[in-house]
Amino acid sequence: MIDHGFVCRGCGQRHDGLAFSYGASAPAYWRDEFDGDERSVLEDETCVIDARHYFVRARLVIPVLDADQDFDWGVWVSLSRDNFSRTMDLWTTPGREQEPAYFGWLSTELPVYPVQTLNLKTEVHTEPVGTRPHVVLEPTDHPLAVEQRTGITVARVQEMAELLLHP
Template sequence: MIEGFTCSRCGEFHEKIPMCFGAEYPDYYFSVSPEERATRIEYLDDLCVVDEEHFFIRARIKIPVIDSDEVFCWNVWTSLSEKNFVRTNVLWNDPKRVNEPAYFGWLQTVLPGYPSTPNIRTMVHTQSVGTIPRVEVIEEGHPLTLEQENGITWERVIELAEIAMHGE
């Protein structure tokens, strides 16, 4: 792992490279006016329901760093069908949930450093109890899919970290 970097955006030396960034809410959350959110949205740290018809789960995209054991992560939100969302809730504290097949979902998080990420296709893989689900990006030809499959360089990690910290 690289020991720190000088940020090209702010000029400061950062002793550690941030390896995980994320979104607090699914993008769809922001389609509801702030005045209506209390009545139309049910929100927990890892689950969100809008208008009792749009269902979201927080999960993690892991991108391997080439020639390293490290991974760069995005904590994201994906949609789930109502059936899969209910199933997720039923199995939330069940150790057998790791045996669940992956659930299809649409990514619901804007990721800086990538072309349009909301509504790209994903598969959500349930992990052991207490571990955030893993997202497999399956949008054919999308740079995020390719980076998840092939890995990224340390230079790309720094580029993504700078964009996430300071904007594009």
């Protein structure tokens, strides 16, 4: 097993492990005042805002070229009402991964990128029951899309950890 501990440039301390996964607990559009609103609900895997905006939690996977594991962003993606309804209809249905990908908008701001990540175009790919969908970004020159296509290094994972641990 490789020791991914590192001396942090943010605080100067040694961190024993290097996380290869970070996630958002809610879509960027969720506000605390939605709690108690019968038209808005935030659950572990799904979110509805004002009975008009629909979101699912998904994984945006980035290959790590010099490690034996990938980096995983836990993100939220908006879906159309019809696609969200279809997703819910198939939530516990074996074979649901055979569904064609759904169009979605990335609904998570990832602060380690120099440009906003909100509203990047995505394809949302359903996985087998019990596994979160995964997201493939439209192939643009956005730094996140480039990293998803070409991969990153452990040094980049450490850089992201330092930025997230010490904003």
